[in-house]
Amino acid sequence: MVALPVLVSGLEAEMIRLGYKDSTMVWYRGAWRRLQRYFAARGVEEFSLDVAMEWVDEACGFFAKEQAGTLKQSDVYLFRVAQMLGDYEAHGAVVRHYSRTVSKLSADEAAVVARFRAWLRAAERSASTVRSYGTLAGEFTAFTGTRGGLARCDAGTVGAFAATLAGYQAKTVEQKLCALRSFLRFASEAGLAGTATAEAVPAVPSRRQARIPSVWDPGDVARILNAVDRGNPCGKRDYAIILLVARLGLRGIDVKRLEFADFDWPGNRLSVAQAKTGHRIWLPLLKDVGWAVIDYVRSGRPASDCPQVFLRHTAPVGPFSDQEHLHQMLVKYARAAHVPVSDKRRRGMHSLRHTLATRLMESGTPVEQIADILGHQSVASTGVYLKSSLGLLARCALDPDEPGRQVPR
Template sequence: MRTRLQRLFFFVDYLSLRQVMEIGAITPEIISEYVISISPNHEKSITAILTTLRVFLRFLYLHGYIEIDLSLSVPKQNKYSYPSVPSTWESDEVKRMLDAIDRGGPLGKRDYAILLLVAKLGIRAGDIKALKLSDLNWTSKTITITQEKTKVEVTYPILHDVGWALIDYLQHARPVCDAPFLFVRLNAPFEAFGENANLHNIITKYTRLAGITVPRGKRHGLHSLRHSLASTLLEQGASLAVISEILGHVDSKSTSVYLHTDMKGLMACALDPEEVLLGV
């Protein structure tokens, strides 16, 4: 709602510049001219702004504030959407980042365990925040959760290094508290991470400490570690079905985008123009 209000302010400001002070004075012509005014924006931004405007005008019509459904005057973008190539890390970059963590204190122990869960198991940030102590099964060495995004139950193996990182955190870093969650804040009150916490600051901190330079425009959040895991598995010969199961994708189409990151595989599929011309 907050994001949509911010987008709607663009339209309200435009109406103010046009000295349109009443809702009833909005016309299809004004909407058309407004659309032209936002055309320099990025394609995705334009789509979001127009969607918000369409919903707002539809609301006005359904509640009797305007007599004509002006939402029909808002154009729709008929363009194909191609998923971007996922941002990934090189294996040595992931190792350098993990090695940059000072695991001598509680903060380092907690952050190291969190980053390992993403880098080695591909668990989403939201699911890591929601992890509970009861989700850990030390007898079977597994972690079983219901994914926040897909609502599907997934079981992950507690790998050797992941297990020891969790044990180190639980024994020497996690505060004694009544919170059921695995990861909690280290300052009182000891409670779970906030709903809007994306844990982005954790990976940013250790990226800088490791001296890793992130190219402009490249995403380097926790999600990029999931991308790196998928790309590594693909290079090692894992099938898309296996990678999809590991990452918790409901649709394998979501996983197929990682084919674009396997440069060696793509080069092997490339045709030799001379062979084609010679009919070899």
């Protein structure tokens, strides 16, 4: 157990090293002072996550709001204060899912990550693999920077980093550990780390064939869309984003990267450069999708010279980063529509793609090219969807205006 002032001091130094802004640090210091007063009032000297969560709950009614789906961003920030202290006590690091950006790397560390990305490209890995593996390499390099660097990396370091992944979805842990194993193989070949470090990465049993995609009932999708308040700018944006995923099966990252130049309005077509495959495909620009985008651009989008269509509406206004997820956007409207959202089964934006594929198959569409629609490079990756036809997408896409038509189970 660690005394709370000592833990706070260590976390503060680490956050400064990671480049947290001065204004952010001022807010955290104020929260830490309030938390320390709470501990002192109860005669507790050593940090306890349970006591810290009691403080969070008393300060904002966190757990009741969480159940009701009414949490505010300020409530989540208080939750992070407690969780970050707990993670720092356990791992001596700021766990990645509480930091939106990869830690600032030194010039030498950044050069190592750049060499790793080049190594992946030489092995003809996909663009999305190069990006995601490179991001993980930056996170791990920053993590080892507090423990003597890559040259001193051993099984203990690898295990400590793997422990910071607790709380992620099993699929995410599997992907991150695969990326870590690949990076350590590169580091070993380059003489940057010991030859046995890659073998120290724990194995995660593959669940590819066991996974059953989460799908939504079309009626639930209709209720979610109807719950979006299209009278305000954020609502207009969110409505268009959800329609793009539900109707055209786009990945979240591809929606975030859409630019004005991708829209062929006279031809009613949309050109999508798929981040995962690096391929560009053309999709039909359905009327409801097109009008939703137009409504957002004309009446909701903040003034900006950014080429990306969809922007964050909080300062600093700009495009979404690749690390920002759209899952909570869908969950927010699902709760507003009183559509059940289970913690046991993740049903976010990506599950709308699953639903589209299922609808195409259940409609009797020939099972040939769903992989093309979903942007998979091989049929094996498509798994339970098989394939279907781009030509039938406009007729068979998930239609939120047909609530009575259910997806067979």
